[in-house]
Amino acid sequence: MDAVVRELSYAQAIQEAMATAMEMDERVFLMGEDIGVYGGAFQVTGDLVERFGTERVIDTPISELGGAGVAVGAAVTGMRPIFEFQFSDFATLAMEQIVNQAAKMRFMLGGEVSVPVVMRFPAGSGTGAAAQHSQSLEAWLGHVPGLKVIQPATPHDAKGMLLAAIADPDPVMIFEHKLLYKMKGPVPEGYYTVPIGKAEIRREGRDLTIVATSIMVHKALEAAAALEAEGIDVEVIDLRTIRPMDKQTIIESVKKTSRLLCVYEAVKTLGIGAEVSAMIAESDAFDYLDAPIVRLGGAETPIPYNPELEKATVPQVPGIIAAARDLVKGVR
């Protein structure tokens, strides 16, 4: 029998994933700053402390480095911790434990341990929180072998990918765009997983492939709908996982459309777009290209406070439409 499907917000979907896992497996527990009675800075953990108690929903001191290390240590010794960073920017305080310890411990010890830790990172701009609370640092972690890095774009995927992450024996970093938390969408009840490492074609098209991540998937779909009126048929791929990347889905799409546009919120240089572009340039899809590959990413600046400046810092729908149109019409 198919599961009942309800409309839930992205934040509710994540909370439901955590609750589902905690009910199924007593090793699963939550750690983070103000995730207990406060409910988390973005109310993602919400009332879970009332259901599962303070022993499984643990408020940590403001100690990102130490907290991440505690999560790693608990994971290595048999527990399944989910560590919430209050903002993804605070990963900078914990990079030692994430990059040197969590990512490498299994390797350094010759496979004698696994590190089944999940770390959650509320990310992205658009909330007026300025330069230290708005960054998109997923490519930093995507650069590290040993980590898996995911960016679900819908409530359905947020629940299913988080459940997949919790079940995964290796460290999984999940980047959640803060502007998506309130977005609603269909979410099945009960346990299900959405595989890590598999992209999803959100819209099929013939003229152009857009590879987008996180909130940019929705902006790309909006742009695609507008372009349809102009007779431009856009395929939109939701990358979903940036490490390990689903190369085949992108390659097949580019072979079909012969044009590639990468859209992501993080700073454009040395990011996801560079990786996707180079991957296509190295693949047999290169011969199918009818136009240069184009990247639309964040400006080469910290995120500003002023709302108009903030908006202008990251790709928006009109910019995606213009770039796609130029690509298809051969302006570039």
Place this chain on the structure above:
Amino acid sequence: MDLASKAGADSRANLPFVYRQYSAEQLKQVLHKMYLIRRFEEGAEECYTRGLIHGTMHLSIGQEASAMGICMPLAEDDQITSTHRGHGHCIAKGAEVKRMFAEFFGKTTGYCKGRGGSMHIADVAKGNLGANGIVAGGIPIAVGAGLSSKMMKTGKVVVSFFGDGANNEGAFHEALNMAAIWKLPVIFVCENNGYGMSTSTARSTAVKNIAERAAAYSMPGVIVNGNIFSEVAEASHQAVARARAGEGPTLIESKTYRHRGHSKSDRNRYRTKEEIEDWMSNRDPITLFEGEMREFGLIDDKGIQAIRDAVAQEIADGIEFAKTSPSPDIENIQDFVYTEQA
């Protein structure tokens, strides 16, 4: 507690802690392991000098009593996290030297299958969660292991070894605070050998004794002479009892000295020959322990020679095992990055 006899126990009533606590046979085993650590490191150093081992290594020669004393009251399933100067901890927790040599030689029979080397030596089966190349990197991980012990009610105690250098890292302070607020069964062991690489604790650390840091986290801070096995073991016993009783963590500062330089690149320009000579001649932990054992009639020259001979054989066999073990295939370079999934 298995004392040789009631009479033996009575005659030892005024002796230092370990001589009351352990049998002569157990103490001989301690001396054996202290020699094993010393000779293992000397053997590794010689192999390095002869070009059989590459990279670098950090020798703990002179710190053997600290590693042995702390591990003495630990059960096999208790856990430790260790440091870049971690060979002694690994042996003290029960590792076999042949598999350690094999790791240093980069062989598949090594504890880390040749992927870790000296700086990541581990023996997970014996509770050693690994040495660490990052100063203070293992301290929060030990607290996490302590949290697992509490949540899973396994009764395990976790020891985190680190050096004096680590006491000025943020991770140290964050970890001690969390262990204290959650009353976790963790023992923080600072092996203060006087220098973080070249910088003396006098120049690097605001407090005179690192154990004073414990006050900031409401836990006992205990200072021991790290070169006297009995002193270290007694402090460890008390800390383990406190941890097992659910009363929370302890910080032990074990004051000791490394005879060798920081690593293989050290030219010893930051300390005097006289200082090194003084520690080697007058405060060597093995000499001190051996002297006590003789004095209390627990071993004689013949017994000591037997230990030395047995250790020499074990070291020679270990090096031979490492030499003749297979190297990993280059085609397996991706192994262990991720967990293999069916």
